Amino acid sequence: MxxxxxxxxDTVTKPTEAMRHAMVNSALGDDVFGEDPTVNALESKIANMLGKQAALFVPSGTMANLIALMVHCNKRGSEALVGNCSHIFKYELGGAAHLGGILLSILENKPDGTFDLGEVEKRIRGSDIHEPITSLVAIENTQNNCGGKVLPLKWIDDLAVLCKKHSVPLHMDGARLFNAVQHSGETASRIVRDCDSVSVCFSKGLSAPVGSALVGSYHFIEQARRMRKMLGGGMRQAGVLAAAAVVALDEVVPxxxxxxxxxxxxxxxxxxxxxxxxxxxxxxxxxxxxxxxxxxxxxxxxxxxxxxxxxxxxxxxxxxxxxxxxxxxxxxxxxxxxxxxxxxxxxxxxxxxxxxxxxxxxxxxxxxxxxxxxx
CATH class of the missing domain: 3.90.1150.10 (Aspartate Aminotransferase, domain 1)
Structure with missing residues (x-):
């Protein structure tokens, strides 16, 4: 043998003994009614860690990204700019188009995971009646398909300035955000400071069995909660899963x-x-x-x-x-x-x-x- x-x-990881113990002993309620205390504690914890107002616990990173796209691009036929190596473009089955009616327009990722900001500005559309309206720019940190690259903080800052100039929201697929935190030495809240929404995965390198979080403003999360319900992601006594994610943030991130x-x-x-x-x-x-x-x-x-x-x-x-x-x-x-x-x-x-x-x-x-x- x-x-x-x-x-x-890093999705193959199994929950730690501390996670199993927390799952068995977690306080539970109906999360669709907002009554699961363990889910509420997790959402508050991750929102605070990222310096945002609120968070939403969802079954997967793919759903977290899809919800973000559907909230930001809330008119069918809207456009989101994404990297050609991004997880959203390559590995999420075209869900943005199939379920959200969203056009994904790609920008060429450089080896370090970034893309040309001048090209971004040229590609933002909406003034011409013949063109879709650019309603979102999405980035990935760390950049999986570029070898786990951590995006330069200055580049994120500069991109955020550009997005604000054109009133286009910025979403970060932060499935491995805490790997970026470890490498850069920056806090998670600093890295995502200028992002309008962020997704974070608990079931990759953090060893939790299931789940991701979508983080943003109160208003954004209120809309995201409705989208989660529509996509079938409203779980009931979800604290049994959220408990493992709380342990992951405390014990596995370090x-x-x-x-x-x-x-x-x-x-x-x-x-x-x-x-x-x-x-x-x-x-x-x-x-x-x-x-x-x-x-x-x-x-x-x-x-x-x-x-x-x-x-x-x-x-x-x-x-x-x-x-x-x-x-x-x-x-x-x-x-x-x-x-x-x-x-x-x-x-x-x-x-x-x-x-x-x-x-x-x-x-x-x-x-x-x-x-x-x-x-």
Missing amino acids: AYIVDLRS LLALDHKRTQILAKVIEGLFLKTFQVDSEIHTNILMVRLPADSAVSADQVIQRLAQVCLDETQGDCKTPNDEGVIVKAISCNSKTIRFVLHREINDEALWLAIMKITYVFKEIDAKYQTKK
């Missing part, structure tokens, strides 16, 4: 630095192999590591991932095994045909990291040797 190191995503440190270690090990087939992103900000293959490589990211998920006899007879002579499987995902993504999280301790390093080193050397021989 192989030992599995799951680096596909541990994110360890995830970042271990990601840096993994990156340095791969970089130190000096293999021509595998290149690590030069800047690692948080807990996401992108490993890229050459465009002309004969091997694809999916082939590498399939090999990492296999255990060969030679591995178990060599150094690539556990102390119990088990093989090691490393799970990862691909972002495209030439990019492998590893995501570290609370459940990857030093032992799991070391086993992952052994397996990745073995497989990468094996594949690189084959590739170089073919060339």
